[in-house]
Amino acid sequence: MNDASHKIPGGRPAIRPLDEAAVNRIAAGEVIERPAAAVKELVENALDADARRIEVAQAEGGKTLIRVTDDGHGIPAEDLPQAVARHATSKIDGSDLLNIASYGFRGEALASIGAVARLSIASRAAGAEAAEIAVEGGRVGQVRPAALRRGTVVELRDLFHATPARLKFLRSDRAEAQAIGDVVRRLAMAEPFVSLTLTDVSGGGEKVSFRADAETGDLFDALAGRLTRVLGAEFVRNALRVEAEREGLRLTGYAGLPTYSRGAAVAQHFFVNGRPVKDRMLLGALRAAYMDVLPAGRHPAAALYIDCPAELVDVNVHPAKSEVRFRDPGTARGLVVSALRHALAEAGHRAATTVAGAALGAARPGAPGAPAAPRYQMDRPSAAARAASYQAQAPAPGGAEPGFAETAGAWSARVEPVEEAPHGAEETPAEALPLGAARAQLHETYILAQTEDGLVIVDAHAAHERLVYERLKAQLAENGVAAQALLIPEVVEMPEPARGRLLDAAEDLARLGLVIEPFGGEALAVRETPALLGEVGARGLLADVADALEETGTAVGLEARLMAVLSRMACHGSVRAGRRMRAEEMNALLREMEATPLSGQCNHGRPTYVELKLADVERLFGRR
Template sequence: MSLNSVLPTRPIQRLSEALANQIAAGEVVERPVSVVKELLENALDSGATEILIAVEEGGEKSIQVTDNGKGIAADQMLLAVSRHATSKITCYQELSAVASLGFRGEALASISSVSRFELISRQDVSANAWRIKSDSGERWSALEPVAGKLGTRVKVDDLFFNTPARKKFLRAPRTEFNHIDELVRRAMLSRMEVAIQLVHNHKTVRQVEAAVTREAQIKRLGRLLGDDFVTQSMHVEFEAQDVKLEGWLALPTFNRSQNDMQYIFVNGRIVRDRLLFHALKQAYADVLYNGRHPAYVLFLSLPFEKVDVNVHPAKYEVRFADSRFVYDFIRRSVRDVVARPITQADAMRESPASVFERPDQHRQGKSVSTSFLAPHKPSPRESQAFFAFQQPVELPLSDVPSINEPLLQAYADGSDTRLASTSNAIPPLGFAKMQLHGVYILAENEQGLVLVDMHAAHERIVYERMKTQWQNQRLIAQPLLVPISLTLDLADMRAWETHQAWLEKLGFELEALGPQQLKVSAVPTLLAKADIAQLIKDVLADWRQHQDSERIESQINARLSTMACHGAVRAHRQLSLAEMNQLLRDMEQTPASSQCNHGRPTWVGLSMKQLDSLFMRGQ
């Protein structure tokens, strides 16, 4: 059956205002959480410092948002609920530099067209509040004075009562409320200076006070994300040109089974932007256990004219004028923190109880934590020799000067078994005391006890040194006995032309055989046995979508990781105190040495407070 046979032949006519609003509501109001989002953004744009959100039956029965913002003038209330009416922009120049959360002027009109709607508002110049209401937005009541506080209250009852097709797709009230709860939690994180309360079925579910000081913000983070996130994260600030990134990064070993604790806000706006999430994913690459996800709360600030927020009906996606710069800025900044050296502050962090849970519990979503680390500059000895990867190697001692050499020597020869009391004399991981069953190193630092998995730790050290050497020798290419011919579409060919020099730098030799054909003559030595054709296609696809690709580096690193695993010191090998202490010093100078190449923790620490608690001392 053809389409033309079922479509009626009718003259073109203008849609009624009510029908046009209902069609617009299909884009703006998908479910109850969409209503809450629009009303919450309006409240924030009004300058409110206190917001109350009350919903019933997951928002289907009732949604009410009350704020103490500037309010709406009585003579503008009917205009406020009409389509394309807003005070937030007046011309195209303002649209290209939107500073408010909402700006399209469709929200109230769309919401009122699919609900029983009531708007009450009062400005500070008015002696009383004013009210208008409507069923389905077709006919509005006369403006009437009512008692009310400064600000605005919007009440939405019986959502989708006149659009049953949309209503039947709603989920159970608990499911719908969970979406609202997560939205409100994001808003509580994005606007720390605003007090927000969420009530469901007349019961307060979340409530936070305004948090202006750093101490109050950390307390608010703990209430919203848990104390483990607070104790296992650090506050960071990065700035380059006119772009600033600030917030909290969780340690790599504080990770999740799902990406349910990843929050990034652009100029205070809640976003779910793939470019930003991909940059952060790459920043944490190589330090997370397989299948795990990092956690963070980050605020990205940049000039309003350099970000387009008008690319998605729900305004969840944004587009950057210089997306490449933003991507690189975030990835490199976060990576520098993830790979910083161990500090005394890291050693002082108490490892949470989840460190000692079973691995299966860890995989089910528990967070594990130790610390995170640091760019390593290879010593002269490291830059002169390549490790014998195919066999276990002797533990290499780096040329990095040890902290407090006399004390280290006393530990090495066994002449001193005491730990110095001066904090400046004690490195973060302390000094080795003994080996446990040839697998773990037991060390003592200023805070208490440190337990190190010597194979996992040495594996990371060898791996990072191998990566450094590979980066210095990456131009080594291996010619293919039989060149590979690739057929690509025109978009992939343009991507290759743009990034041809980058691929050659990595050791690839490619040339065009035709408008849509490439010949591969040589590849990096470490990738000689890889599926080169598929790899290059994937890399070009990455460049088209993300303006970046980590696939080649990822495959090379995976091979180096395997080689490092074979080259690291084996379990059950007896080490001297000098070797154990040198391993601890090398860990303190090696990037990401709190995790092995597979993302498992390499060390944990127990403070004296935790040890006392285990033995119930002082109780």
């Protein structure tokens, strides 16, 4: 066998320390891996200096020029040499690494940039003269006088000129410029009361790529204004306000409606104590909160802010400071899941305005036909599951609640006028209610309802599917998950880390109908499984649940499978397309939709209704 190329050649060489320049260039690879990382560090320094206005300029994707100008408190001339030294900072004293309130604290950014680029810093502190210092390839120059009214200007040119091999790993100018824009936008979302501007000065010209002026008002008004600028007005119009607090952690922000979903997880933003972070646990909590309201392949949009005492979260996890670790991750995850589910439930039957916009676009004269919505193929449930679903949708005794059981008669699609209430009785007209009064059934599938200022088109099957699903979930929550005991317990061998996670969560799993116990060595004995799942392979079920525990720390995987079964039962037990409905049935369906949380979308995340304003319809016919 040939010697591996990574082995040390020439026997046993002497161990010797690397020179400072090499150390700095190696360390720079951890902090400054691309131009966007340099922009992030410099803008964060400006924010830590209490700047209210920050201007960023870049050329050729930041490869040839990055300049950050701020109006912060500046750096005194005598401190400039220390500012570009490694592990030198004014933000912490090193005595307490768990009480960090600033963006930066490691004292690495400027030294790392100076090791791989041509760096110059000009700054003026209050009551002092302006001064500047230059660093090239790790060599620090002398402090010189400068001309500057206030704040700091940091300019770096020819990034990675000292390590040309790294230039080969950079992407195109357009891609690097896009990455810089993403960084600036995330920081703009974190600081709505600060003005940020990004300018492209490639080729000698100046083009403003992004501009966000400082917002005013209270926190939520400022956030709404800044998110409108960064994520777009559609997001804010179709987002729910989120506010909750638990055990010292406070969650605020906006979360999109389920019907305002995205095809990729590109609009999910978390901020911890103002710091943009990418945390697997928080992203998993976001997915769990939307678990049964989004179809496969769709992702929620959200901008969520967690604030807590600094000692409850560790930000010193990664050199890029983009990861955090909570002292109690379960509390943070539970706060996100419960707050989002509460906000979604409070939204009731509300659906995204983009649904109506798409419908109007498809209805415009001469517009090409929109592609049909994807059809969701569902497994045929068992006879017991069908019986349970039909029972859930059957009318209550005495007519206490509206029901939608199948009727044998063939009913006209036209709705006859509803009898007026007796004289003197006060009753809200159906047209004044959010979903209006049923006026017709179209193609034995869609309910056409009239409101005071428009019309509503309801997919009866999709709407009733959600109503039945919510009823089944309520029954499950009230009566618990029924478990079926296995005649012979199934013994499953599991790797020790997975086995340990399952045993730690055994109490939670038992509440979900999965009863396990240790069986010696690396084995687990499965004694009971959730009855709703029917016949299930214990090995595969335990593997799925163990994976979910590793990712999120909870038994969300088993819960998701139970919810999927309920969804399947609701789908097959709901009003089927092609059945004609009576007027009272259609109006009862509309009223129950108004009273049921999440009824704006079916179990698969598709919208259950489209609302069109009369003014929009009149525009289609040229009446406005």
